[in-house]
Amino acid sequence: MQLQAVLLPDDRPAAHARSEPRLIGDLAVWLVIAAELLTFGLLFVSYAFARLHEPALFKSLQATLDLERGALNTVLLVSGSAAVAHAVAAFERGRVVAARRWLLAALGCGLGFTLLKSAEIAAKVAAGADLSANTFWMFYLVLSGFHLLHVVAAAVFLAIVWWLAGRGAYGPGRTHVPETAAAFWHMVDLLWIVLFPLLYVMR
Template sequence: MSFVTAPTASTPRATQGATAPRLVGDLAVWLIILAELLTFGIFFVSYAFARLQDVPLFNASQSTLDLTYGGLNTALLITASWCVVRAIQSVKRGAVPRGAAWLLAALAGGGGFVAIKLMEYAAKWAAGVDLSTNTFYMFYFLLTGFHFFHVLAAMVFLAILTVQTLRGRYGPGDVHALETGAAFWHMVDLLWIVLFPLIYVMR
């Protein structure tokens, strides 16, 4: 998804004013996104530092995670982001019902992520693994849990936008709210793309 639009060298001077660079989505949401990225960045650095203190423990604990579940969740979030992009493209073309269908598909992807993550958590808790098990699992539950609640928040945001889209609230000349929701959703996707290799894969 492109974050800004800008005139090209071939754009006539008379029309360049109409295609001036702009921020896609609401500024307030972008400030929230920057704050969330900073927060997660601090968590990531803390995790990396803790891992350096006890690499064998982290490697052993990481080996108990299910890479298949992690991979499926990665595919689900990336696909959901693609669906959100298609939704905005459809609404911009005036195909509002199709746009709503793409948003529903994105919500389905998010729902699949939530279901798989809950199964992962349930399996760990059933095995007696929790925040107090060791340092790795403390970070595992804190990082993935914090992200999990961001997925839920993004899904609520998308659900509201889906209802509004179905009601005809948005159209070719009004996709600002949809772009704002998309920006937040893409942040959630980006965070998981970092979390998956960091927590599940890297040794």
């Protein structure tokens, strides 16, 4: 992926952008999203099969996870998605200041999720959970850790968009990069919506 092409301000004329159907966001990032969804999909299926083989182990260790914290993390990511969508809409209307505020709100949600999830993972590791402890902790650490990295990456992407927006990079007809960042954030949100019930709720 040519990251420079993705992050540079979009200077295509607004009339051309609206004259024909177009992909919302950058094609290269959509390919990355497709690859990530496939990877997580394989992990989810593997987790489901492992749980079928060791239901008692998975049920007992799932009960040690904080369901309320998981629900709060869900609220944070969904709220972040809403904020990102508002930011893109604000850019389209030329309300750059409002758009940057929505991006900050999304970044706050991402930071909250990162702090809560990092603390949870650290506590489990301190209590003896590691990749070799048992099948459940292996999947928990791989899925949680891999997803957390994606949240951090999405937050960095939004921070770059926020910074460039302050330099007048985006506005009506110039929302290609914010839309790309939004697509990546929504992917992270979607993955958690599957991951949360899989790890925390399903018994």
